[in-house]
Amino acid sequence: MKILFATGNPGKLREVEARFAALGIEVEQLVDEYPEIQSDDLETVVDLGLDWLWERHKMAIIIDDSGLFINALGGFPGVFSAYVFKSLGCGGILKLMDGVKDRSAEFRCCAGFIGLDGKKIIVNGVAEGVIIHEKLGDSGFGYDPIFMPVGEKKTFAQMELDEKNSISHRGRAFAELAARLKEVTF
Numbered sequence: 001m002k003i004l005f006a007t008g009n010p011g012k013l014r015e016v017e018a019r020f021a022a023l024g025i026e027v028e029q030l031v032d033e034y035p036e037i038q039s040d041d042l043e044t045v046v047d048l049g050l051d052w053l054w055e056r057h058k059m060a061i062i063i064d065d066s067g068l069f070i071n072a073l074g075g076f077p078g079v080f081s082a083y084v085f086k087s088l089g090c091g092g093i094l095k096l097m098d099g100v101k102d103r104s105a106e107f108r109c110c111a112g113f114i115g116l117d118g119k120k121i122i123v124n125g126v127a128e129g130v131i132i133h134e135k136l137g138d139s140g141f142g143y144d145p146i147f148m149p150v151g152e153k154k155t156f157a158q159m160e161l162d163e164k165n166s167i168s169h170r171g172r173a174f175a176e177l178a179a180r181l182k183e184v185t186f
Contacts, residue, residue, distance in 0.1 A: 001025045002027075002060070003060045004059055005030060005062050005063070006032055006053055006063045007064075008031060009141065010141075011141035012064065012170065014161065015164070016062070019178060023181070025178075030057070032056065034052045034063070036065070040078065042065045042067060042108060045079065045110070047120070047122060049063050050063060053114070060114070060115050060116055061113070062113045063111070064173065064174075065079070066108065066110070067107070068093075068105060069105060069107075070093070070104075072104075077093075093146060094131075094133070103132070105130060105131050106169070107143075107147065108124065108169055109172070109174075110173065111176075111177045113184075115184055119184075121181070123173050123176040124173055124176075125173030127167060127172065129148050130147075130148055130150075137158035139160070140155075145157035
């Protein structure tokens with residue numbers, strides 16, 4: 001079985017390939033940028049993205065939209081995380097957090113699947129944690145070097161892929177999606 005994963009992010013592709021390989025599902029990258037509407041809701045972005053991609057390709061497709069939501073910053077960068085990362089990076093977020101006591105944050109991921117029949121499955125995953133004071137680690141991507149999950153002593157960027165996948169927002173969302181896909185023929 002094969003699913004197309006619409007992403008331009010090689011880090012996300014590796015994480016999702018690892019998750020689905022155990023199920024015998026081959027994940028192939030689909031390089032096709034779908035229009036991401038400006039919404040403060042990850043599910044809306046995923047839902048409309050699935051529709052757009054399915055109309056173009058008529059194949060089994062998965063996508064996700066993720067964001068880092070920092071409590072002291074009112075949920076910023078949230079749904080704009082990719083844009084903010086390109087503009088400010090981890091260093092910019094650390095500057096915004098300078099002197100801030102409440103460093104709690106959460107990563108959220110909304111993952112979606114659309115089958116050959118056009119039916120969708122949309123799920124969510126969350127990883128709670130804190131923004132640390134400096135970048136640590138070389139693995140992962142995006143904000144991974146500054147995010148330490150609750151109960152851990154390492155950032156996502158210090159973890160091996162399987163360790164991160166077991167507790168990350170994306171890992172949780174795609175684990176749920178994988179479980180739901182066992183019931184689907186595609």
